[in-house]
Amino acid sequence: MSIRINKDKCVGCNKCIEICPGSLIYKNEVNKAYIKYEESCWGCTACLKECNVEAIEYYLGQDIGGQGAYMTVKEKNKNLIWKIYKDDEVFEITTNRVESNRY
Numbered sequence: 001m002s003i004r005i006n007k008d009k010c011v012g013c014n015k016c017i018e019i020c021p022g023s024l025i026y027k028n029e030v031n032k033a034y035i036k037y038e039e040s041c042w043g044c045t046a047c048l049k050e051c052n053v054e055a056i057e058y059y060l061g062q063d064i065g066g067q068g069a070y071m072t073v074k075e076k077n078k079n080l081i082w083k084i085y086k087d088d089e090v091f092e093i094t095t096n097r098v099e100s101n102r103y
C-alpha cells in the first residue's frame with residue numbers, strides 16, 4: 001500500500017473518492033474515507049492532491065529511498081506544498097502547479 005488516510009483529519013468531502021482512477025476509496029458509517037482495496041493502489045497521488053486537509057499520507061518506503069517517511073500535499077494558490085515527515089522533522093517542497101507541467 002502506498003497511501004493511508006488519517007480519519008481524524010478527514011472531513012468527508014468525497015474528493016478523493018471522485019478522483020481515484022481505480023475506485024479504491026470508500027467512506028465508512030461515520031463519513032470518513034478509507035481505502036478499501038489497499039493492494040490495488042498504485043500510488044498515483046491523485047487523491048493526495050485533491051485532499052485539502054492533508055488527511056491522505058503517501059508512504060515513502062525504502063524501495064524508493066524514503067526510509068519510512070511519509071508525505072502529504074496541499075494546494076495553495078498556484079502551488080502545491082509537499083510536506084515530508086521523517087522522524088521528528090518536517091521538510092517542505094513547493095512546486096508550481098501550472099509551470100511544473102510544462103516541458
Ligand code: SF4
Nearest residue numbers: 010011013014016051
Ligand atoms: S479528500 Fe480528504 S477530507 Fe475529503 S473525503 Fe478524502 S480523505 Fe476525507
Ligand code: SF4
Nearest residue numbers: 020041043044045047
Ligand atoms: S494513490 Fe491513486 S490509485 Fe491510490 S488511492 Fe490514491 S488516487 Fe487511488
